[in-house]
Amino acid sequence: MAVPAPNHPCWQRLASGGLSKLKTQHLGTQLLTKRIERSADPLPVKAAEIQAFFTKWEKVLPAEVAQLTSL
Template structure:
């Protein structure tokens, strides 16, 4: 699966609790999930950060990208 666009609703769903359902063994992604779960940032800011992370590491996150359609 290719990376959804920055304005896709999937990023908002991830930012508002969907990250907890994402299965990953990628250490950097696990750290991002924990940090954002504890963050008091607005959901829009979290969604943008999640998108930026996935855009940067897209090649390493094939398993995680495949899950986005289900979340």
């Protein structure tokens, strides 16, 4: 499965708390989750950061990418 487009609604859901429901053992993803949870950035900025992360690491995180649209 490919990473959803930047305008897909899943990024807003993930940025507003859905990322904490992601099941992962990948340390980088866990660190991203904590940073996003603590960030005071506006939702669109968080969503863009999450989308950029998964675009970059798509090949390394196939199980996590498969979960994105269902969270």
